[in-house]
Amino acid sequence: MSKVIAASVIVALVISTAAFGQLGLITQVQNSTIGLDNTVTLLHGHQTASSSQQLGLDLCQDTCETCPTWATQSLVGAIGEVASACGECALIEVAQGLVGGTTQMQEIGKCTEPKAQLQTVNLMANQGVGRSNGPGSGTALHTIVLGAAQNGGNASGQMTERSNIIGVQNSGVSGQAASTGVVNSSMSVCTTQSQASL
Secondary structure, three states, X not given: OOOOOOOOOOOOOOOOOOOOOOOOOEEEEEEEEEEEEEEEEEEOOEEEEEEEEEEEEEEEEEEEEOOOEEEEEEEEEEEEEEEEEEEEOEEEEEEEEEEEEEEEEEEEOXXXXXXXXXXXXXXXXXXXXXXXXXXXXXXXXXXXXXXXXXXXXXOOEEEEEEEEEEEEEEEEEEEOOOOOEEEEEEXXXXXXXXXXXX
């Protein structure tokens, strides 16, 4: 049976524009890293097992200055992993992995000075279910909701970026004695948004 191993997601940001780090008034950076792993294994005998993980995220930054100058960043997420297995003398393995990360960067210049934003959201989800030998079944479920947003403005206008990801990943296998079944699935999402008013 193939075993699912969640690969690491490396979020690398290289910003070559002169905007970040040199505008000077409002600078905001917000990063998050997400990692979940879930495994259920049954080896012979009559048995059942289940595992569940739930993760909630709520990050927010707000800044305002005179003239008027303001910036806000937010990230909201709800992620769940559920695995279960039931068997009679069966070999059953359910494996899940989820990794992801977000980066948000803003610089908003005072009054009518330049503005710039950069936002990335990365997510990779894998799951596998395998069964052999005796009768039994296994299931795996991922539920993913991520929403990232940035807003900023000054006297010369405003900027907005938003990324929303909703995903469901569901795998299952069942069978009788002397049969073998394997299900593997993967999901990968990467969004990048960048804007500047220089």
